[in-house]
Structures are given as C-alpha cells and as structure tokens.
Amino acid sequence: MDVKRVPAFALASQIIPNIDDGLREAFQVPANIKSLGLVTSTSDDVGYTALDEATKMAAVEVVYAKSFYAGAAHASGPLSGEFLGILGGATPSEVKSGLEAAVQLINEGPAFYAVDEAWDHAYFAHTISRTGTYLSKMAGINPGEPLAYLIAPPLEAMVGLDAALKAADVRICVFYGPPTETNFGGGLLTGSQSSCAAAAEAFAETVKKIALSPHSSF
Secondary structure (H helix, E strand, C coil), rough: CCCEEECCEEEEEEECCCCCCCHHHHHCCCEEEECEEEEEECCCCHHHHHHHHHHHHCCEEEEEEEECCCCHHHCCCCCCCEEEEEEEEEHHHHHHHHHHHHHHHHHHHCCCEEEECCCCCEEEEEECCCCHHHHHHHCCCCCCHHHHHHHEHHHHHHHHHHHHHCCCCEEEEEECCCCCCCCCCCEECCCCCCHHHHHHHHHHHHHHHHHHHCCCCC
C-alpha cells in the first residue's frame, strides 16, 4: 500500500523575554526560568516530539504542552492548530535556540502518514533514537534512551500496539487510551533502538492492513 506523508506546520511561535510573575504562578514555572517560547502546531504528536528535540538542542525545559480537543480541523483560530507547547529557559537567547529547533522539527521532521487519498486515515509511527529530557521524563526512562512513538485512530491503535509489542522486545511506558483529545490512541514504547524501530514498523503495517480490510475473517 502506498502511503503519503502528511506534513505538519508550526503555525505561530513567540517569545516572552521576561515572564510576568502572575503568569509564572499560573503556569507554575520554576524560579530559574525567566523567558518563555511558545509554539503552535497542526499536529500535537509532532509538537510533543519537537519539544523533546528542543531540550536536546538548547538549555531549555518544557513548562507546558497540551493537545486541543477534536484536532486541527476544529481549531479555535487560524494559528491554533491542535497543540500548544511552551519552552522555558534562563535567557531569551536560550529560549530562541530551543524554539528554532522545535519549529524546524515540526516543519521538516517526523510526520503522520496517510493510507487514503483524502489524507483522513493516518498514523504516526516514529522511532526516537535518543530522547531528550521531556519525553524521557514522561516515559519514566533515562534521557538518551530510545522510544517508539505510536499513534493511530482508536481501533487501529489498539490492534497496532498489540502487534508492536509482539514484534519486538519492547514495553509500554505510556498508554494513550482512546479517545485522546484528538480522538486517537496509542503509546510510547521503549527498548533498544532496533527493537523500537521494529515495533514502529509492525504498528504501521498493522494500520495499513486494517485500512485494506477493516473486518477480520472469523
């Protein structure tokens, strides 16, 4: 089956050089962070991956990251997309470096792949060879360890996760039970880099098979 890359786009990115104390309290920003970098994206999962990449490229940490309900097709505004991520750092220059890394990965890095002409039936099966501080903390692993980031529509995601776990020596670190805010499902799996890659491939192949034959033969 031919699949098509569904590109993600960073819709807006802004820097707050010196965060107000009221906003700091609202976001529970640590005292060592003085500046914030905000980014929105058409894809939440690409956005989370991009924030993790930023922590590897600059002296920043993730202070906020949320998906928006129902996805980019039902965004609240033209610059909203389906995700808001906020990086924090001690100086505007550090935040700028992190934000640039995040925007570049959103626009040019891993993406969803569609199995239909309308680009409606899509999955995300990405192997992160070396995690940053954000996703590693979320997954309960050490920074630098690999992850398979697997997302698909609800039914496909559950069958795909089962196939991924059986295909390689990996374990579930985070389970995204459907429906998520964007009505998908999936999980973060860890193991060796080669095992994560094999799991991601099995997940993707399973989604493709279901797209071709939605009903099992009993």
